Amino acid sequence: MVEGTSREHFLARLGPATSPAAEDLSVDHELLRLVGPEEDLLARFMQEAAGLGMQPRLVQAESLELEMSRLLSELAPVSACLSLADGQLRSLVLRAMHSAGCEARDTTMSRGIAAQYDVDIGITDVCHGVAETGSLILNSAAGRSRGAHLVPPIHLAILYREQILPDLVDFFTATGESELATAQVFVTGPSKTADIEGVLVTGVHGPRAVHILVVDN
Amino acid sequence: MSDDQQRHLLDPKLPYLMGARIDKAMADDAMRTAVTSTTAAKDVLRKEVFANSFAERYPAIKREAARIKAHCLDNLRHYIDKFAGAVEGLGGKVHFASDSQEANRICVAIAKAEGARLCVKSKSMVTEEAFLVRDLEDAGVETVETDLGEFIVQLDRDAPSHIVTPMIHKDRRAAGRAMQRELQVEYSEDPSKLTAIARSYLRDKFRHADLGISGANFLIAESGSLVLCTNEGNAGLSVTSPRVHVVFAGIEKVIPRLSDLPFFLKLLARSGTGQDLTVYTNIISGPRRSSDPDGPEELHFILLDNGRSKVLASDQSELLACIRCGACLNACPVFRAVGGGHAYGAVYSGPIGAALTPLLRGLENYPDLPQASSLCGACHEACPVDIDLPKHFVSLRRAQIEQQIVGWRERLAYRLWAKSMRSALLFRMGSRMGRIALGLLSSRQSGKAGDRRWLMRLPWPMKAWSMDRDLPMPARRSFRQLWKSECGVGKNG
Numbered sequence A: 001m002v003e004g005t006s007r008e009h010f011l012a013r014l015g016p017a018t019s020p021a022a023e024d025l026s027v028d029h030e031l032l033r034l035v036g037p038e039e040d041l042l043a044r045f046m047q048e049a050a051g052l053g054m055q056p057r058l059v060q061a062e063s064l065e066l067e068m069s070r071l072l073s074e075l076a077p078v079s080a081c082l083s084l085a086d087g088q089l090r091s092l093v094l095r096a097m098h099s100a101g102c103e104a105r106d107t108t109m110s111r112g113i114a115a116q117y118d119v120d121i122g123i124t125d126v127c128h129g130v131a132e133t134g135s136l137i138l139n140s141a142a143g144r145s146r147g148a149h150l151v152p153p154i155h156l157a158i159l160y161r162e163q164i165l166p167d168l169v170d171f172f173t174a175t176g177e178s179e180l181a182t183a184q185v186f187v188t189g190p191s192k193t194a195d196i197e198g199v200l201v202t203g204v205h206g207p208r209a210v211h212i213l214v215v216d217n
Numbered sequence B: 001m002s003d004d005q006q007r008h009l010l011d012p013k014l015p016y017l018m019g020a021r022i023d024k025a026m027a028d029d030a031m032r033t034a035v036t037s038t039t040a041a042k043d044v045l046r047k048e049v050f051a052n053s054f055a056e057r058y059p060a061i062k063r064e065a066a067r068i069k070a071h072c073l074d075n076l077r078h079y080i081d082k083f084a085g086a087v088e089g090l091g092g093k094v095h096f097a098s099d100s101q102e103a104n105r106i107c108v109a110i111a112k113a114e115g116a117r118l119c120v121k122s123k124s125m126v127t128e129e130a131f132l133v134r135d136l137e138d139a140g141v142e143t144v145e146t147d148l149g150e151f152i153v154q155l156d157r158d159a160p161s162h163i164v165t166p167m168i169h170k171d172r173r174a175a176g177r178a179m180q181r182e183l184q185v186e187y188s189e190d191p192s193k194l195t196a197i198a199r200s201y202l203r204d205k206f207r208h209a210d211l212g213i214s215g216a217n218f219l220i221a222e223s224g225s226l227v228l229c230t231n232e233g234n235a236g237l238s239v240t241s242p243r244v245h246v247v248f249a250g251i252e253k254v255i256p257r258l259s260d261l262p263f264f265l266k267l268l269a270r271s272g273t274g275q276d277l278t279v280y281t282n283i284i285s286g287p288r289r290s291s292d293p294d295g296p297e298e299l300h301f302i303l304l305d306n307g308r309s310k311v312l313a314s315d316q317s318e319l320l321a322c323i324r325c326g327a328c329l330n331a332c333p334v335f336r337a338v339g340g341g342h343a344y345g346a347v348y349s350g351p352i353g354a355a356l357t358p359l360l361r362g363l364e365n366y367p368d369l370p371q372a373s374s375l376c377g378a379c380h381e382a383c384p385v386d387i388d389l390p391k392h393f394v395s396l397r398r399a400q401i402e403q404q405i406v407g408w409r410e411r412l413a414y415r416l417w418a419k420s421m422r423s424a425l426l427f428r429m430g431s432r433m434g435r436i437a438l439g440l441l442s443s444r445q446s447g448k449a450g451d452r453r454w455l456m457r458l459p460w461p462m463k464a465w466s467m468d469r470d471l472p473m474p475a476r477r478s479f480r481q482l483w484k485s486e487c488g489v490g491k492n493g
């Protein structure tokens, strides 16, 4: 392997070493806040997500399975890959898929990402929603897949109402976050481009449709 | 594909003079119209989204973001060291490259060691700066640009003309022709159809690639994380499917903490495309862990200096705060007039390119770039990290005069002008004689504003200077003469 410039040499060009005390930098996050905790977070999230071209649907916890199998029947996927950390939720989703006649391909551990290219829908849980931007925040930690939300042409996400944060800032200033996942992604709409003459086209490389079941407990 | 044309366009023979490409752009109305309408629309949208979101808070946010960036640059050595340590702690590898050749050699070596044959690449200005694709292809690694605009530009063996929207100079017909010719598909002008064709072609590449290359929007020193902001999803696919992920990044991309990131996320998308946030914001911290079901097993960072440490040491280090949002390009009247990025003869174009390129690649190599601004201030107003670009053009112009890069005649003319400004008599004489002389040289131009005489070409010694400049004739009577006759002011007036 070709060795590049040594670290010492490289760093020396950037000036003299400074002490870690140089890290003193306080910033005012509140300047950035566009949505406060007092707002109706659910309403704001639904509105923002829909405005971005995602399809959020509010469901009661007890009817989640029914609503999901209804949605799957509408979308009629033949196969799905799952990225769900919680065992109970996973069984619920599998039952809904079964009643909608959709086959689950377990792409999460055994077969890796290549198999995700052949399925019709990726079904994932999420860590947070963001009311300000309508974003979903997904983590790859705890057995969750990096590709499930991105590779299949349709993404179906399950978000619980209490996971909705007011503002993007709240995600970054939350203390006590556990270890950083290998991959985190904020999904803010379906995949899109305006590269050809500024004409908006959805579904470039990532999914063309993002459905969100927002569960109200 | 060894890309001679691309070499020529963004890596021209030096010293590079803008004249020929400006003439070409002037003759290409379609291109100038495309560039003007797209950039003008983006510029309006940017102003709207800031007014509708941060409103009067915006200046304070800009200053805060600029302060964070200035802090990083002041302590860059510390933060680069910290970043490298954090990446290694996560199981990634960091390589240091003094220049772009070294960076490319490292990348090619990684590709060879992994036996990589197919590489998928997401959009990255720094890989353009290094002409990485050329070197990978020469080493036998098929390398595919996966951003739609970059993909079409690559099919056409063309070069990107804007740092955010690379095919701003091309229309749907050009895209259709490129796909028809290179992918043997039916010709179409429908953007959705063209996008669908690219999607299916590139999905196959994503699926089978063994190497993924990305740039970096931000690097987080405390956690060793990489942040990527995209709309299409190609970056996510490029760095999830292949077994090896190589990140190319300039050293100025590092910011201290994850908690500093929202400043830049909230500014970047609004400034670049008028969105609140790009569709995908990926934060990647290390290679795949044993508990992860998918993702690359190897993660390499190649950190590139390539002239940046020189800029850092200069009094123009502020330019390294740039987050490459493209807002200054969209706001710039010169960028529109010259038909987009190609006229700048370098990877970074528009106001930021005109200021940065001479510093990275030598002022003597790009003598025209500091002049490629009307100093109107639109770029400074547009910049979300408050970079005072006009100030940098003035500094560069001063340096040119000091280093005598500007021709001796132009210097002489400026000196005479400066002298005459100090003496009322000389000024009066000079302007009267000048007016008579210029009258003889001017010609009546139709199509230019008003029915006024224009100076198109001046004789030696001003010939070269006037080649790229058309000037309106001075008014027939001077301000002084008018003042005297219309307002009846006395001799001392």
Ligand code: SF4
Residues within 6 Å of the ligand: B271, B321, B322, B323, B324, B325, B326, B327, B328, B329, B352, B379, B382, B383, B384, B385, B386, B387
């Ligand atoms: S100089 Fe400022 S406006 Fe221009 S690209 Fe960089 S950050 Fe954006």
